[in-house]
Amino acid sequence: MKTWSLSWHGLRTVTALELRQRVRSRRWLIALICWFVVIGAMTTLVITVVGGLRRFDMPDEMSKFGTGPLAFGLITLFVLGMGLVIAPTFTATSINGDRNQGTLATLQATRLSAMEIALGKLAAAWLTALAFLITVIPFIAWSMVLGNISFWQVLVCFLVVFAEIAVICAVGLGWSALLSRPAGSAVMTYLTVVFLSIITLVVEALSVSLVINPHGTQQVYGLSREDMDAYYEKLDEYYFDIDSEGYTVTNPAMEPPIDKCAWYTETDTYTYHTDKIWWMVVPNPFVIVADAAPLPPNVSDTMNTYVAYSGDLLAAIRVAVAGSRQATPPQRDDCIWLYETAGYQVITDIDTGEQRVETATGQPVDYVSPVQPTRAQGMKGGDVWYWGLASNILLGAFFFWIAVRRLKVPYRTLAKGTRVA
Amino acid sequence: MTDNNTTQPGPQVILDSSATPGIKASGLRRYFGAVRAVDGVTFSAPQGAVTALIGPNGSGKTTLLLILAGLLEPDSGAAEVAGHDVVNENREVRSAVGWMPDVFGTWDALTCREILTTFGKAYGLNQEQAKSRAHDLLKYLYLSEFTNQPARVLSRGQKQRLGLARALVHDPQVLLLDEPASGLDPRSRIELRQILRQLAQEGKTVLVSSHVLSELEEVYDTAVFLSQGRTVDVNRVQTPTSAERGWRLDALDPVSLRVFLEHSDIPFTAGPGGSEVVVQLAGYDSAIQLIKAAVAASVPLHTVAPVSGRLEEAYLALNEERA
Ligand SMILES: Nc1ncnc2c1ncn2[C@@H]1O[C@H](COP(=O)(O)OP(=O)(O)OP(=O)(O)O)[C@@H](O)[C@H]1O
Numbered sequence: 001m002k003t004w005s006l007s008w009h010g011l012r013t014v015t016a017l018e019l020r021q022r023v024r025s026r027r028w029l030i031a032l033i034c035w036f037v038v039i040g041a042m043t044t045l046v047i048t049v050v051g052g053l054r055r056f057d058m059p060d061e062m063s064k065f066g067t068g069p070l071a072f073g074l075i076t077l078f079v080l081g082m083g084l085v086i087a088p089t090f091t092a093t094s095i096n097g098d099r100n101q102g103t104l105a106t107l108q109a110t111r112l113s114a115m116e117i118a119l120g121k122l123a124a125a126w127l128t129a130l131a132f133l134i135t136v137i138p139f140i141a142w143s144m145v146l147g148n149i150s151f152w153q154v155l156v157c158f159l160v161v162f163a164e165i166a167v168i169c170a171v172g173l174g175w176s177a178l179l180s181r182p183a184g185s186a187v188m189t190y191l192t193v194v195f196l197s198i199i200t201l202v203v204e205a206l207s208v209s210l211v212i213n214p215h216g217t218q219q220v221y222g223l224s225r226e227d228m229d230a231y232y233e234k235l236d237e238y239y240f241d242i243d244s245e246g247y248t249v250t251n252p253a254m255e256p257p258i259d260k261c262a263w264y265t266e267t268d269t270y271t272y273h274t275d276k277i278w279w280m281v282v283p284n285p286f287v288i289v290a291d292a293a294p295l296p297p298n299v300s301d302t303m304n305t306y307v308a309y310s311g312d313l314l315a316a317i318r319v320a321v322a323g324s325r326q327a328t329p330p331q332r333d334d335c336i337w338l339y340e341t342a343g344y345q346v347i348t349d350i351d352t353g354e355q356r357v358e359t360a361t362g363q364p365v366d367y368v369s370p371v372q373p374t375r376a377q378g379m380k381g382g383d384v385w386y387w388g389l390a391s392n393i394l395l396g397a398f399f400f401w402i403a404v405r406r407l408k409v410p411y412r413t414l415a416k417g418t419r420v421a
Numbered sequence: 422m423t424d425n426n427t428t429q430p431g432p433q434v435i436l437d438s439s440a441t442p443g444i445k446a447s448g449l450r451r452y453f454g455a456v457r458a459v460d461g462v463t464f465s466a467p468q469g470a471v472t473a474l475i476g477p478n479g480s481g482k483t484t485l486l487l488i489l490a491g492l493l494e495p496d497s498g499a500a501e502v503a504g505h506d507v508v509n510e511n512r513e514v515r516s517a518v519g520w521m522p523d524v525f526g527t528w529d530a531l532t533c534r535e536i537l538t539t540f541g542k543a544y545g546l547n548q549e550q551a552k553s554r555a556h557d558l559l560k561y562l563y564l565s566e567f568t569n570q571p572a573r574v575l576s577r578g579q580k581q582r583l584g585l586a587r588a589l590v591h592d593p594q595v596l597l598l599d600e601p602a603s604g605l606d607p608r609s610r611i612e613l614r615q616i617l618r619q620l621a622q623e624g625k626t627v628l629v630s631s632h633v634l635s636e637l638e639e640v641y642d643t644a645v646f647l648s649q650g651r652t653v654d655v656n657r658v659q660t661p662t663s664a665e666r667g668w669r670l671d672a673l674d675p676v677s678l679r680v681f682l683e684h685s686d687i688p689f690t691a692g693p694g695g696s697e698v699v700v701q702l703a704g705y706d707s708a709i710q711l712i713k714a715a716v717a718a719s720v721p722l723h724t725v726a727p728v729s730g731r732l733e734e735a736y737l738a739l740n741e742e743r744a
């Protein structure tokens with residue numbers, strides 16, 4: 001079909017035309033400067049605040065991760081948010097605006113195919129988006145200096161943020177081809193952004209109430225009521241064991257009474273079946289970027305600790321999504337958490353979901369949980385970002401297809417109330 | 422298809438009747454909902470000639486030109502432009518056609534030269550070709566001084582000329598001009614006329630729609646009349662039985678002319694030219710009879726002419742038919 005034919009020459013002609021108009025108009029320069037200033041101010045704020053936090057008396061665990069992850073996560077999510085706000089302005093009035101100005105038909109009357117016009121407009125928008133993203137590189141570099149951010153992490157986040165903005169550009173182009181009024185297509189593009197990034201979250205949060213079962217049952221491996229009370233009495237004494245530097249010490253004599261642990265059935269307990277609704281957030285751009293961001297190399301086996309101590313927002317979102325994929329499991333091991341109360345640490349392997357116990361100094365403790373780890377507890381194989389990204393790209397491709405279809409000449413049907421020229 | 426829908430060739434050019442048509446339309450129809458914008462258009466426009474497209478407001482001229490430019494699909498009927506079918510060989514049609522819309526939208530930020538080079542490239546020219554073509558056209562249309570001015574500062578007439586330059590940028594075989602004269606001053610109109618004549622001489626097919634009939638009068642070779650979306654058989658509306666209209670009479674001796682008219686019981690009014698008179702005659706036959714009688718009465722008659730031009734008359738006849 002001629003409609004879809006694409007030549008480099010034609011594509012370049014349209015892209016150059018679009019870019020030239022954009023570069024000449026002051027609006028874009030002002031927007032770019034505002035963007036730079038806002039992101040710069042935000043980065044400075046984040047880094048100052050995070051730096052201030054650092055000066056507090058922080059446990060070693062936190063300082064180990066540095067302030068880089070918190071700063072980088074905040075900046076990445078902020079850049080994505082701002083990007084989603086400005087991306088619609090790149091294309092959302094592109095086609096109907098040109099039609100109203102009377103410039104579209106003259107372009108369509110040339111040898112150019114509908115594909116060349118649509119893709120040229122999209123390419124110009126992408127190059128603009130790229131310019132916006134490139135201006136924030138200094139701030140990203142700044143957060144890298146704060147530590148623990150790999151170049152790989154930056155690159156992946158940058159690419160995924162760019163892909164998300166590119167998708168919104170395509171959506172805007174589609175709406176501007178579909179609706180005759182620029183105001184209408186701008187609103188619809190913003191609504192699409194709001195739908196993806198906010199409505200998905202709200203709907204999932206509201207849907208949780210639908211998947212709670214207040215009368216669920218669970219097999220629990222743990223202590224009986226009396227044994228528990230006795231243990232807590234002992235614990236009170238235990239906590240007075242404090243070393244000269246003020247830290248609680250693990251008292252080897254204070255082993256939790258795991259030999260008293262046994263299976264019992266808990267009825268009328270709340271069970272959550274979020275595994276039925278977790279996918280609602282998969283197309284959320286923030287979830288996609290967070291889930292795609294590679295983790296620092298040294299945190300893979302201590303995910304919860306890492307999230308708690310580093311304040312890495314991207315990792316926090318990833319853990320939250322991974323957690324919501326799992327329904328309340330049929331079996332629960334309360335026994336292993338007795339170690340945690342006694343000053344040991346319980347470590348969940350992020351890849352397998354297996355749990356093990358270590359002393360505060362990192363010595364392994366011989367405890368084998370009778371509960372089989374459920375797959376979703378682990379992170380490995382739990383990545384959802386490519387599903388989300390793929391669904392968004394599909395959405396963008398659909399809107400782009402609409403745009404090309406709507407630019408095809410000769411017109412068979414015209415949108416109501418529009419003239420060709 | 423018949424040639425009844427076109428008037429006889431204008432006086433300046435003798436047409437070769439075997440010339441291959443640059444535009445050939447038969448039974449074109451295009452409705453917008455209930456509005457029958459184009460409702461059965463059949464005509465052909467020969468190569469190497471200027472064809473006027475004439476019709477009242479809303480008669481479907483713009484719509485017809487859009488179909489011929491390959492932008493709008495006809496509901497039924499077929500049209501060939503430069504030998505290509507407007508629907509099935511759309512891209513070939515668009516490559517061969519220079520279309521000038523009635524309203525020329527401009528890209529605010531682009532200079533005149535950039536607009537022309539962009540369109541040159543959109544028609545497949547390379548950078549150098551497009552540049553030199555833009556340069557030539559700006560000179561040709563007296564826009565050289567605006568080469569590096571943004572198009573939005575141009576006056577309406579200048580914009581119109583830029584629009585014409587844009588339509589000419591790829592040296593098209595067929596030109597479709599929608600009211601090109603609107604907004605032009607008398608001098609630019611004469612220049613436009615010369616350009617159209619020159620293009621026709623180069624063998625191009627030129628189809629011009631216009632309201633300014635006196636404009637086309639001087640330049641057209643054939644004319645196509647549209648009324649309510651249909652091509653009209655002008656020979657039919659122009660038959661002598663059509664309604665009376667004014668004829669201008671003048672004689673070397675105005676007094677004898679007036680006396681003759683009074684004697685013959687022909688009512689007359691004073692014409693615009695002082696010694697001229699205007700009489701109402703029903704068609705050519707009455708005019709011939711009047712001339713014979715006047716000559717027999719030795720009135721030194723030297724001018725007998727319809728008050729309005731050929732096109733204007735046909736146009737008015739068209740409106741009457743509509744009413
Ligand atoms: N896109 C459209 N949607 C609905 N009606 C339309 C559309 N385009 C044209 N029309 C109608 O079709 C008819 C012919 O319109 P067109 O623009 O072809 O007239 P025209 O001969 O060019 O008139 P003018 O001399 O005023 O330019 C008009 O009645 C017009 O209202």
Ligand SMILES: [Mg+2]
Binds near residue numbers: 483523599
């Ligand atoms: Mg018109």
